[in-house]
Amino acid sequence: MKKDILYKTVLIALTFMVGSCADLDENPIGVLSPESFFNTENDVKGAVMGIYSNMACEEYFGRKYTCAVALLGDACDISDIGTSSRRIVLNNLDPDTSNGMISEFWPRIYKTIGAANSAIDGAESITVSDTEGVNQLKAEAMIIRAYCYYNLVRLFGGVPYIGETVSNVSSISDIPRTSEDEIYKYIIADCEYAEKTLPDKYADDIRCRPTAGSAKTMLASVYLTLGEYDKAEKYAEEVINNADKYGYSLVNDFTELWKADNGDMSEHIWTVDFQAGTSDDLWGPLTGVRGSDMNGWDAFAPSPGLYDLYSPGDYRKEATFVLETPVNGVMTPYTEWTWPRIHFGKYSLYPGAKANSDGRRSGRNYPIFRFAEVFLIAAEASTEVNGEPTDKSYEYINKIRERARFGGTEPADIAPGTMTKDEFIAAVLKERLLEFPIEYKRWFDIKRRDLGKEVFEGPNSIEPHTFNESRHYLLPLPQDELDRNHSLTQNPGY
């Protein structure tokens, strides 16, 4: 009997011990912990590479950010007014505080910044940290961070500046906006470090990773925006004078620049690399012709007067616009399309072999800076520095016009000595409009030169609507951010 009880006890005890094998530890597979991640230069490289996934995506260069900036300018108009109202109101410069484009690209830009901060802090934290390789990677992350803030500060004015890895949200949940001046200081500091540290070139001459040349170009652009023309001129000329070192030259045939399959070209200073068939970019369908064989969506079209601003022989029109396209295999002029107006061709004509049939996922590398812009920065800055256009100023702008002629006669060179300062500046700005109509730059030109009244309300406006200088130069901060952080203030007028 006692034995029996013993057996029973042992048996039950054993079954109750079933759970004691469980330790309840989590052994995650496929998840990386930041605390233990950074050990070698290669880890830092992984973190830097990761940043790019936040740029080559729909919310940033694939659609939301780039389209928003293009729509704000006067070159890009709405085609089908049945397109989303979030686009229509941006085109009218009348977004509300919860505009669906702003609310998407704002977080993405900050995610890019967060990834950059993490890479920068990672580079500083590894044991063997101060090597050339690690510093180059750190500089790469720094200039990306600077570029992101450059976009934000131009669109919104002062924004919260986050310059390090956020490990405790409560430390930043109540911070106010950082002033524009301060943000520009950080931008310049990052760019200067990058300019000193980054290599001149990468293997395979890729352009999606920034080089010392990219840093100089960006500094030129930043100083141009700030009106510090001497520095803008200095950096632009350093780029021009070292073009061989960096591998920069203007591409002879402007059309080649817009063929998605060409990838990076010598004219590209810094691009955002999209992979055909996988990365999501939508400029092709958004600007493509609806109901035609290119299967576009007809969301955006050139402002009605844009086409006529070009000289008749300007070769850039070939790639910039589309006036006829096959519908059911039959070449059809724009006057017979569903929305009978000239369309943009820059992104819709050459989507690449692996793109979707509507031009989505084209694999196009979207330029952040092209060498052409450096000439135009130099032309404008040198004119400002000298109080009038110099010979070099004319030389720089004519480089662009020469390429635009593509062996023809128009647009002709501007003869040196024929223009006043104001005329020349106006000519540069027009050249920038014609060169970059939907390269998300025109709005920043309008803003830095305070052209709003003129281009939207002036007699020669190609996209007429009212313009209110006290409100329209800044976009509203996303309402979500104001709801989450009551220390943030909204821009005037919203």
Add this chain to the structure above:
Amino acid sequence: MKKKLKREDKESFFSGPPKIYRIMKLVCLFLIVSMIQVSAATYGQNSKLSLSGQNITIEQLLSRIEDQSDFSFFYNLKEVDLSKKINLNVENKNIEEILNSVLKGTDLTYTINDRLIIIHKETSEKNLITNIQERKITGKVTDQSGYPLPGVTIVIKGTNAGTITDSEGNYSLSKIPGNTVLVFSFVGMKSQEISITGQNAINIVMKEESIGLNEVIAVGYGTMKKSDLTGSVSSVSSKKLVAFPSLNVTQALQGRASGVQITTKNGEPGASSRVRVRGGTSLNAGSDPLYVVDGFAGGAVPPSGDIASIEILKDASATAIYGSRGANGVILITTKTGKRNNGDKININFNSSYSVNQVAKKLDMLNGTQFAEFINDIYTNEGKPVHYENPESYGEGTDWQNIIFRNGAIQNHELSASGGSDKINFYVSMNYYDDKGIVINSNYKRYSGFSNIDFKVGKNIKAGFRMFYNRSYQNGVKSQESCGGVNSTGVISGALIMEPTVGIYNEDGSYTLSTIGNVNDNPYAIATENTIESVYDQFQGNTFIDWTIIKDLVFKTTFGIENNNNRYGTYYPMTVNYGANVDGLSSIQGIKRTTFLTENYLSYSKKINDQHKFNLLAGCSYQKYRNEDWTANTNGYLTDSFLYWNLDGGADYMEDYSSLAEWEMLSYYGRFNYNYKDKYLVTFTGRYDGSSRLGKNNKWAFFPSGAFAWNIKQEPFLQTVDDISHLKLRLSYGETGNTDIGIYQSLANFSAVASIINEQTVNGVVPSSIANSDLSWETTKQTDIGFDIGLFNERILFTVDGYYMKTEDLLYYVPLPEYSGYSTSLQNIGSLENKGLEFGLNTVNIKNKNIGWTTDLNISFNRNKVTSLKGGDKIYSRKPGHLIGDNTNILREGSPAGTFYGYIYDGVNKEDGSPIYRDIAGRDTDGNLVMEPDGNVNSDDRTIIGNPHPDFIFGITNDIRYKNFDLDIFLQGVVGNDMYNFSRMELEWDSGITNQMASVLNRWTPTNTDTDMPKASSSYSLISSTRWIEKGTYIRFKNISLGYNFPKKFLGKTGIEKLRLYVSGQNLYTITNYKGYNPDVSYNDGNYSLGLDYGSYPNARSYTVGVNINF
């Protein structure tokens, strides 16, 4: 049970005031006796016993025999003297040999009935069939529907004499004493006592015991008499679950139990439902109740037809035994088991039904001409030339709803067999369910099998296993899409937004595309061309062993595995725009989930001198869950013929994906029940849970509960009040927890990403989540007070419960400032409460031979409120992705979870047709918000604009029987909730992006200024406002069925014992002002995402014919 039959009663078995429990014991005894009579009595001959003892009484000896064997002895000590001392030493003798030798020399003898042995005086066996007057009573026993009941036990009260009914329900008792009482009893039926005065024929109608208090119900690791409950438990009988064809138990439960709110996700065949017991206790952690199927927590639930009963445990006293998984209530499911009926007869049931389904409501949309005029209006308002030159030419245009809707059908066929012997019981069934949806190309099929086998091993071990397997196919169409737009539009929203000015096909035979707004495929193409298939295999096996170690001490061990395999495949062919863009897009996903569970527990029950009853339970469980998931996608095909079965045939490989998630849980639990004279009942429960999902320092937590119940009816002052047949007060308090969160939530994460450098993919990492080292348990503290009242011999049963639940350390994915670089972080942010009242009322309105009418009513009130919220308001959007714009919802201290947020819409400016939003707030000079208009409508003027929580929910069932007809009318409703109608937001947008509802015909125009519909314009943002909020109140005739039971004489010798034919209708009529298809939808499943509707597959109206056959 058997052991309790004798000694406690020996002093007063035949004398003293009759007490109910004694009667019950008699009933039990005679149940056993009656079963013995119909089976071969073989046990006695076969068991061999070895016994030895010196100088022991006969009574002691009998007790030893009981301990060694399955025999029970039955005797009356007043009549027999067992105090004689004997010496005994036998080896391997059978019982008769032993008894013969023991009783030799006494005046006693015995009668063996299988395992029951009655000891009596040699001369007085006839006393059992007892004293005396030569009187005979005959009669017939039937159930409520008039069917004869074989095997009913009839006992002369105060004796153990009696008989059972024959196969026709007839009985005959002779030698009945003068003034006596007959007790009729039958398993599952209420016992009845009939006083015999002078009659010779007594016919009895037995009533089912489903609402009786002696009913034994499952309570989690055990069973309990309903009258002994201290917790709040709702029971739903199997009859209610099969009242109409339903996909699963949750569908069938809607409106049936108080405190349980069930919302259908949508009407798609195979769609799931959302179940909330006493409101949502959480925000982000899971809020589904825990399903426990035959003791298997998280087990697969078989089809409704295989379920014997459902208990819904609601308060902490009932759920705390499930500890950290009990916060959302527990649904205990007991499946059908075989039972011995009428000898070795196997009971065969066949149930079959066929339903025709149709869409209950269509939305009134613009026709071709109206649409063209509407678009032109926008162009005119923009100062542009009109887009459609000749609107009249479009006429009615295409009615896309007519094109995608069709008549659907549901077939449900079940075949089951059950039976048993004294060693083994079984129940096996097969089920086929087929739902052809009301939208073209959508259907669902399920084949399932279930078996339940219990058997006895030796004298004190019971064992058994349950097996359930199921294969289902869902051929789906996209609806309720979380983000519409190009390529993503679903069929329902597609049919509403597609312009009526185009047809299905272009002239060349290709499908048309939307010509305005987004370039969508037309809904017919979406429905018919795209392949969206899932195949779901499920297998569950569960074994238990029940071992009575020593008297009153039972050890139970269970072991089960549930395995789900799901394959989901999609193909978008080149015939639709989406597929054409990429030359066909295919995707295949596999998911494999395994749950392993073992439970081991000991239970001990003891009764001390009939006044104190104890129950002790202690156990442990271990559970492990593993989820494997993998997906591959390819596009770039030459032909559409591969679907998703030849991924290597596509030219362009796309993203692959795979993941593994595991968690495990270890628990120790205990329960103590104490019952004093059935008057005072006390329960204490505790569970100590460890979960791998929580942070290192918070893995373990303890969840206690305590409850007290007072059976007031047992008090002397109420015992004489005959009208009150039952009165009980229940009080409980307890804590339960919730760990239903994703894995690795407390850790900071880097995610691996693929970046593109030089067209090549390179590996990169990005920060993806931020660490929260403080992450801890979510705990719900619940207090419950309940009353159960039975009146007029249980003709009226009334239950009321009041509860207060507070959930602390609420888990929430807090939206972070976007400039942090992160989106959300799981944090413990505050607390919320649910408080409510629940009423259940069951009445027997009419009860006689020909007519029966019962009514079940339940009504539940729940109030939900966020009581504290770290960091203040949490504002968020639950709109479909493509309707991006401002936020729609808010969490705010003092308000219910998931309230709608936005502007107050004040109609239209009569001058220019623009919408007006009310100015309600502004800022003072310091920038502080003041609730006074400031002449400027901006984000400060947003406020709470709707509450998705209902004031109350209810269900009413009326069961009416007239002779062989039965009529069941089931109404169910939800009252007082607000709905956010995102579909209407898109369809009254008044913008030129999609087709619109016909209500926009009343839009503002210079000639129609007295309206609240703004003028048509392309530049409206989707402002969240009261304009889109509607009342979701509805009352619905959920089921009406009329059945006819064929009389026995009609069935004759067909072998059919029962034949019932019925017709029924589901959702025949819904009373509601809701402007969408149906307010009973759930667009998004979160607890702070209630009352949302977008693109929902409409619920169907069904007409059903069916048959129940019993062989």
